[in-house]
Amino acid sequence: MRHCSVQVRGLLTREELDRYNALIEVGSYLEDQTRYDLAYPIQKEIDLLILPAIERLKDKGRARDRATAEYLESLRDGDEEEDAEEDDKEPSV
DSSP: OOOOOHHHHTSSSHHHHHHHHHHHHHHHHHHHHHHHHHHHHHHHHHHTTTHHHHHHHHHHHHHHHHHHHHHHHHHHHHHHHHHHHHHHHHHOO
């Protein structure tokens, strides 16, 4: 059985995680019994089960990217304001 990443597992709800663990256990047992024909549908079910958590992980990444962009924009705006203040302080020739 292929496991999902730790980040994805961390975003599973309690119910999803319980189901995930049960499916992994059943799939591993089937693989130990060399019943790959039955383990395949279990893996497909796991893949479907983790899709919402993958979307939540993507959303967290997008939110982090937006926050970083806003922070960098605020730094840039702050630099422009400082430059304008310095221009006002310089004596005219």
